Amino acid sequence: MTCRQLLFALLLLMPGAKAHQALPLDTESPEAAKPLVIATSLTRSSLMINIEQQLRVAYRKLGYQISLAQLPSGRSLSMTNAGMYDGELFRIEAVGAEFPNLLKVPVPLARIELKAFTLAARPLTGDWQHERKLRIGMVRGFRLAMDYPVSGQVVLVTSAQQAVQMLLQDRIDVLLDDEATIRAVLGPEFSRLQMAPEALASAELFHFIHRKHQDLLKPLSDALRQLK
Structure with a gap:
């Protein structure tokens, strides 16, 4: 043993001395975070951005970093239910049934x-x-619209963009959707449409995770409540 090694060994034996320990994992560092892919709709509305920000903060506290996969609404549900994605950004409560x-x-x-x-x-x-003669368009997978009772001909489409184009081209008479989504699609051309003043229905929105991540249910709930 060299003099230098002997000196180091003696220092470790002194009261209060301890060997170097690794620093705890920084769960809020992007490099340390575990990735999750969350499915969501094709239209990036102000509503989506608000919910995405809440979830990014909550997941980061738990050591996860989320990325979004934008898909047609109906396909998104089926693929996430099959375990191809880790969760749904937001849905109404009825989706769980x-x-x-x-x-x-x-x-x-x-x-x-x-x-x-x-x-x-x-x-x-x-x-x-x-009115039975009306053609009523809605996005497939948007449960709030699909569950709303109408007598006219229901026309299911893949995306809000497609639904808006069909309305502008006079291929449907009425479009059922939420205001934030339609404003995101049309931007300054929103004035080309007339929005009925009264809401037809309303519902709270929740984040959904695939069953394989059920151990995250309580800590994620706690993290989201802390943001309120």
């Missing part, structure tokens, strides 16, 4: 309102919900 592998994180993240849109020159009048 139809897709048993999706577990609701029981902290409301926002509230969504279903609205009816028409061309600005053709506002809705009277009891339009019972």
Whole structure:
């Protein structure tokens, strides 16, 4: 043993001396975070951004970093339920009954309102919900719209962008969706449409995770509550 090694050994034996320990993992560092892929819809609205920010902060506290996969709404649910994605960014509570592998994180993240849109020159009048001749467009997988009772011909589409184009091209008469999504699609051209003033329905929005991550349910709920 060299003199230098002997001196180091003696220092370790002194009271209060201890060997170097690794620093605890920084769970809020992107390099240390474990990745999760969360499915969401194709339209990046203000509502989506708000919920995404809440979830990014909550997951970061638990040592996870999320990335988003934007998919058609109906396909997104089926693929996440099959375990191809780690969760759904947000859905209404009723989704859990139809897709048993999706577990609701029981902290409301926002509230969504279903609205009816028409061309600005053709506002809705009277009891339009019972008018059989109307063609009523909605996005497949948007449960709040699909569960709303109407007598007209329901036209299911893949995305809000497609639904808006069909309305502008006079291929549907009414579009059922939420205001934030339609504003995100049209931007400054939102004035081309007429939005009925009253909400047709409303519901709280929740984050859903796949059953394989059920151990995250409680800590993620706690992290989200701390943000309120």
